[in-house]
Amino acid sequence: MSTVDLIAKAIEEKKSLAFGYHGNDRVVSPYAYGLNGANEVTMMAYQTEGGSTSGVTRKLRYFTVADMLGTAVSESPWEAPAPETEAGFGKFLQIYARI
Secondary structure (H helix, E strand, O other): OOHHHHHHHHHHHOOEEEEEEOOEEEEEEEEEEEEEOOOOEEEEEEEEEEOOOOOOOOEEEEEEHHHOEEEEEEOOOOOOOOHHHHHHHHHEEEEEEEO
8 A cells, every 4th residue: 555545544444553753653643645835745643752853742743754764553542633623734735535
């Protein structure tokens, strides 16, 4: 199964994903994926576990799908989005899947 297929399925089934990204292992609750303004396929997700270059773990983030490594469904609980997450969908030129 491709990374985008895993993302779409996780969004549909409200499952968390685990993957490597820019040198850190991460666990996220995915909310959407689609095309951003730079014509990159990007996932919007809330990171719940793992590391980050900023040192902040629990945060809404955008991940370039091409940079995600070893993506798999995680047993960690999926977290529902906060109401302010809705504004984040506007960063996509086209959305392929969303909650």
